[in-house]
Amino acid sequence: MPEARASTTIDILLVEDSPDDADLMIEALKEGELESRVTVVEDGVDALAYLRRQGVFAAAAPPDLILLDLHLPRMNGHEVLAEIKQDAALLRIPVVVMTSSDSEQALLDAYDLHANCCVLKPRDQGQFAQAVKKIEHFWRQIARRP
Amino acid sequence: MNALNPGGRPIEILLVEDNVEEAEMTMQALREGRVRNRMHWVEDGEEAMEFLRRHGRFAAAPRPDLILLDLRLPRMSGQEVLAEVKQSPLWRRIPVVIMTSSDDEKDILGAYDRHANCYVTKPVDMEKFMAAVRSIEDFWLTIVHLPAA
Numbered sequence: 001m002p003e004a005r006a007s008t009t010i011d012i013l014l015v016e017d018s019p020d021d022a023d024l025m026i027e028a029l030k031e032g033e034l035e036s037r038v039t040v041v042e043d044g045v046d047a048l049a050y051l052r053r054q055g056v057f058a059a060a061a062p063p064d065l066i067l068l069d070l071h072l073p074r075m076n077g078h079e080v081l082a083e084i085k086q087d088a089a090l091l092r093i094p095v096v097v098m099t100s101s102d103s104e105q106a107l108l109d110a111y112d113l114h115a116n117c118c119v120l121k122p123r124d125q126g127q128f129a130q131a132v133k134k135i136e137h138f139w140r141q142i143a144r145r146p
Numbered sequence: 147m148n149a150l151n152p153g154g155r156p157i158e159i160l161l162v163e164d165n166v167e168e169a170e171m172t173m174q175a176l177r178e179g180r181v182r183n184r185m186h187w188v189e190d191g192e193e194a195m196e197f198l199r200r201h202g203r204f205a206a207a208p209r210p211d212l213i214l215l216d217l218r219l220p221r222m223s224g225q226e227v228l229a230e231v232k233q234s235p236l237w238r239r240i241p242v243v244i245m246t247s248s249d250d251e252k253d254i255l256g257a258y259d260r261h262a263n264c265y266v267t268k269p270v271d272m273e274k275f276m277a278a279v280r281s282i283e284d285f286w287l288t289i290v291h292l293p294a295a
Contacts, residue, residue, distance in 0.1 A: 085261070092258040108293050111239035114232070114261045117290045131289055138285040142278065143264040144254050 010140055013063035014040045015047040015080065016098075017072050021121065021128075025067065028129035032136055039063070044075025048083055051090055063093060065139050067132075068115075070099040070106055078109055085114040092146040096135055157183040157287060160210035162194040162227065163245075164219050168268065168275070172214065172245070175279035181287040186210065191222025195230060198237055210240060211292050214282070215262075217246040217253055225256055232261040239293045243282060 012029065016022040022040050029036045039060070041047050047068070050057040066084070070077035077097065084090045097110045097118040107118045119135060122128045139145065159176065163169040173185045186207065188194050194215070197204045213231065217224035224244065231237045241263040246253065249267050257265050266282060269275050286292070 091261075092255065094258075094264065104294055107291055108239055111241070111293045112235075114238070116263050117241065117286070118293075119289055120291045134285060134289045138281065138289075139264075142266060142281045142285070144249075144267055146255050146258045 009035045009037055010064040010136075011061050012036050012038045012136070013047070013050060013066045014038055015042075015044070015066065015068045015072065015077070016040060017042045017069065021069070024125060024128055025132050028132035029136055031129075032133055034140065036136060036140075037061075043073040044077065044080040046074075047072075047080050048075070051084065051093075064145055065136075066093055066095045067135070068095055068097050070097060070101055070110065078106075078113060081110060081113045081115055094139055094143070094145060096139070157181060157211045157292065158208045159183050159185050160194065160197060160213045161185055161187045162189075162191065162213065162215045162219065162224065163187065164189045164216065168216075171272065171275055172279050175276045176283055179280065179283040179287065181283065183287065184208075190220040191224060191227045193221075194219075194227050195222065198231070212286055213240055213242045214245050215242055217244060217248055217257070225253075225260060228257060228260045228262055241286065241290070241292065243286065245282075 014022060014025060026038050029038055041050050049055055050060050053060050068077050068080060081095060084093065084095060094116040097115040098121055099106065100121045110118050119131060122131055161169060161172055163172065169187050173187065176183055176185055186197065188197050196202055197207050200207050215224045215227060228242055231240060231242055244257045244262045244265040245268055247268050254265050266278060269278055
């Protein structure tokens with residue numbers, strides 16, 4: 001039941017190469033009524049290394065939720081998503097794709113690769129922060145996570 | 147935020163639920179929501195597949211934009227429906243929200259392993275049930291960008 005899980009801290013992996021977007025999202029998550037631990041990685045290669053606890057990420061905690069940008073250096077969001085959703089050890093972790101891309105095809109591709117959901121980043125900063133809070137609220141309080 | 151709404155066509159929601167009371171409460175909560183939607187209710191897993199395939203009495207059925215799927219269903223279980231939807235190149239992109247009274251970890255893991263988009267347990271209390279449906283509506287119809295095709 002949601003009430004029982006409300007007090008637990010959740011670990012969020014934020015995969016985002018734009019410092020502005022990452023800062024805004026971290027701020028929005030901090031303002032939530034409950035604590036979230038947010039780890040930011042800036043490209044797709046680091047995201048997978050983190051999830052697989054490789055190299056400098058050997059001590060990384062498995063996240064409860066992944067917020068994934070699609071446009072990333074070194075390895076793009078679609079490739080990261082495909083790797084996660086084909087890996088039996090990772091595929092249960094909910095992945096919320098967040099993009100400013102207007103291309104409908106990019107979002108359809110993300111759904112085909114089993115993104116749990118896709119959210120368009122609103123251009124307005126206030127709306128963007130609000131969307132981040134609602135994502136956190138839904139996945140923490142409403143959805144049952146594995 | 148959603149490409150389908152506002153201004154466009156209503157969002158087509160397929161509800162797969164064998165409990166009449168819960169189906170009616172779900173539809174009522176969604177009717178009261180802010181986003182224009184059309185509910186299509188079927189009572190078991192086989193009917194859900196017929197709806198998606200547009201067989202028989204579902205010949206004129208629209209493609210759903212979102213599926214709300216119970217797990218305990220007659221004839222064909224929710225996990226089987228989920229597996230078929232998520233293995234099909236035609237339907238796998240349609241978001242499937244599992245709505246079930248089961249709190250069993252095995253059901254939760256089984257659903258995510260089959261690529262359920264999310265899993266929500268239905269509260270027994272009626273007011274909490276309505277609130278849970280409204281939360282699903284608020285998130286999936288206003289924050290999420292549903293796939294347009």
